């Protein structure tokens with residue numbers, strides 16, 4: 598997902614922030630990559646895109662991405678001393694593509710026998726995601742519970758949590774997965790960064806519990822500077838530390854370890870690594886797996902040919918166990934198999950192709966799972982089209 602949101606206190610700090618955002622994005626190589634080209638190219642692009650404080654309409658001030666607890670009251674607003682968020686031109690356009698801007702459906706959406714959903718924006722308040730998911734025709738949902746690229750989270754208020762739960766119940770949207778922030782790296786070799794990540798992940802768990810999410814999806818992180826074995830041990834210990842005393846099981850929350858695109862030093866590029874982490878965590882927290890079709894493909898697994906698909910699913914079953922896969926991220930891939938380049942594409946328009954998704958969605962061994970797209974929103978209606986595409990592939 599290409600999404601760029603920055604916070605700035607003073608507009609003269611914008612360039613530094615942009616550079617930081619780039620550095621952070623590159624910090625966890627397991628995270629979804631944004632921007633194209635070299636970092637200086639991206640920086641240039643960012644400079645062109647971000648015009649905080651401008652009046653030319655290129656930057657828009659927003660309350661928050663996930664909904665703030667304390668809204669600045671109109672009478673007491675002191676913009677210079679507050680953290681103010683700006684969104685890029687790209688995001689502004691995305692807002693124009695917002696399904697909530699269109700007239701609501703007159704009848705409930707047609708659903709399939711499967712749980713099919715979309716990673717959905719929380720712009721305007723976290724509870725808005727449920728309304729969006731409903732209008733997109735989803736019966737499953739994934740969100741970020743706060744901005745995925747900021748250390749300081751925006752905590753959703755209790756009324757927002759309750760409203761989200763009410764809407765999900767009303768529309769029958771379950772499960773709901775929360776995707777962890779891209780900044781979190783639970784196997785960092787830098788003590789300070791690791792501590793920050795553990796605190797952030799604990800916050801993710803607390804918000805997931807408050808919002809009533811069934812799943813919290815986590816990229817295991819980058820173990821650069823350590824052996825893979827040390828990285829696995831560190832990730833498991835970090836999750837244990839972060840969840841100390843929270844009792845996610847009592848709240849019906851499961852941590853899902855997501856397989857990654859297999860970039861160097863990123864944990865989780867193979868099913869074995871995901872399985873190993875699950876094995877270590879099983880005694881600590883309720884765990885399962887989230888398998889991303891794009892990551893699987895670019896990590897080198899064949900899910901495109903008939904035999905390849907069978908072999909890959911057998912391999913997944915022999916390691917992680919197909920029953921452990923609670924969520925499939927359904928993303929087509931822009932890049933070739935084995936390229937390790939994580940760029941999501943619309944379903945059926947990438948290197949994976951529509952047949953593989955059809956095979957997956959109708960495989961009797963994975964019917965218990967939820968299928969959630971994290972496809973790009975390039976043009977208005979892309980989100981609806983991807984959900985409909987997935988639904989059209991499910992046979993009765």
Ligand SMILES: [Zn+2]
Nearest residue numbers: 629891892939
């Ligand atoms: Zn990805």
Ligand SMILES: [Zn+2]
Nearest residue numbers: 855889926971
């Ligand atoms: Zn994913």
